[in-house]
Amino acid sequence: MxxxxxxxxxxxxxxxxxxxxxxxxxxxxxxxxxxxxxxxxxxxxxxxxxxxxxxxxxxxxxxxxxxxxxxxxxxxxxxxxxxxxxxxxxxxxxxxxxxxxxxxxxxxxxxxxxxxxxxxxxxxxxxxxxxxxxxxxxxxxxxxxxxxxxxxxxxxxxxxxxxxxxxxxxxxxxxxxxxxxxxxxxxxxxxxxxxxxxxxxxxxxxxxxxxxxxxxxxxxxxxxxxxxxxDPESRLGRDLLPGLTDAPVAPGKVKVLITAVGPDRDDAMLADIALDTGSRFDVVSGGVYEVSNHAVARFELAVDDTSQVRRTLGALAERKSIRVDFAHE
Known part of the structure; x- marks a missing residue:
């Protein structure tokens, strides 16, 4: 060492x-x-x-x-x-x-x-x-x-x-x-x-x-x-991958940053979000990136700004061990 x-x-x-x-x-x-x-x-x-x-x-x-x-x-x-x-x-x-x-x-x-x-x-x-x-x-x-x-x-x-x-x-x-x-x-x-x-x-x-x-x-x-x-508190972690952009979203929508770290978590992440929330969303930016020779998915989405969608994404994050960061109001 x-x-x-x-x-x-x-x-x-x-x-x-x-x-x-x-x-x-x-x-x-x-x-x-x-x-x-x-x-x-x-x-x-x-x-x-x-x-x-x-x-x-x-x-x-x-x-x-x-x-x-x-x-x-x-x-x-x-x-x-x-x-x-x-x-x-x-x-x-x-x-x-x-x-x-x-x-x-x-x-x-x-x-x-x-x-x-x-x-x-x-x-x-x-x-x-x-x-x-x-x-x-x-x-x-x-x-x-x-x-x-x-x-x-x-x-x-x-x-x-x-x-x-x-x-x-x-x-x-x-x-x-x-x-x-x-x-x-x-x-x-x-x-x-x-x-x-x-x-x-x-x-x-x-x-x-x-x-x-x-x-x-x-x-x-x-x-x-x-x-x-x-880690949502890590400034370095935010700098290593693209974050939230300044792209505008439609009325009634809110931007959210989704990060999936770990094997196979990126494959069905967007499909899981669509199925669980039951609502349409727009992919603003993002993709799958190479991090320490692992695949890490990070997508910026525009989702319906409702309490139901927020609760559903929170539950999905806990169940799938993914990270969900909403844009600051």
Missing amino acids: LELIDVTKTYRTKGRAITALDGLTLRVPDKAIFGIAGRSGAGKSTLIRVVNALERPDGGKVLLDGEDLLRLPFKQLRDRRRKIGMIFQHFNLLHSQTVRENIEFPLTIAGIPKAQRKSRVDELVELVGLGDRVKNYPSQLSGGQKQRVGIARALAAKPSVLLSDEATSALDSETTNQILALLTSINHELGLTIVLITHELELLRRSATHVAVLRNGRLVEQGQVLDLVA
Whole structure:
């Protein structure tokens, strides 16, 4: 498990103090895909440098499997840092080295014998789908292929945690989808904990199992993605999926937001509403969305504004374990 406890980091420049992390406490469960979101200046970059021990905080603890990295002597810290892989936004590949040599580089630095290095690289190029590109140089690769090299290199030392720092922000949407699918596959196949740093909530909605939001160096909300989406009090849950729109409704109608989280609940939801209420409704917006590799239905409906319809929808929500949110009057 990766854990930060009461971590604080303040930068001082020209007589000005800027607090990047303000008493941050965060727990990343084993084998999770843990997304960390926040606007520019929220503290995401500082957080990731603290996690991989490239930046020392002013106070607090950074625990990896119960061991405080900040208390380790330099040699032990260097060895433990190999258990934290890192994927960069702009790839950070050695342009004079081939795909094989780039992936092999951290193993060479670690003094791994040549035969073991070759075997490990052979495994990794197949894992990331670059088996036919091992002799190519970065200039001969697409952006997505470069990022695959970066992922393979980050996995070379068999880390227990993989950090991804805006790893898809320089890629087009199709390539982003491919890289996210690869990271999800690695998470499942290797049981690897992945921390995704991004400002794009859509990426977290689709891929992350857990998510946290930073604002001004503080943790403002965190939880399992599916739980947040189902929680009417969660601001993050509301942001992860489309909410109520400003579309007008006919007189005598009221807008309601219906959310179905869980297997098979989305299939017959609209039919159940029609049958139970016995009245017609309009679908204003919505659809079925991918959330943490699960299907979640969210529809904005315009229903008859009667006490009977409201009671019926409330009973349906309880019986079917769906969420019903009426527009504020």
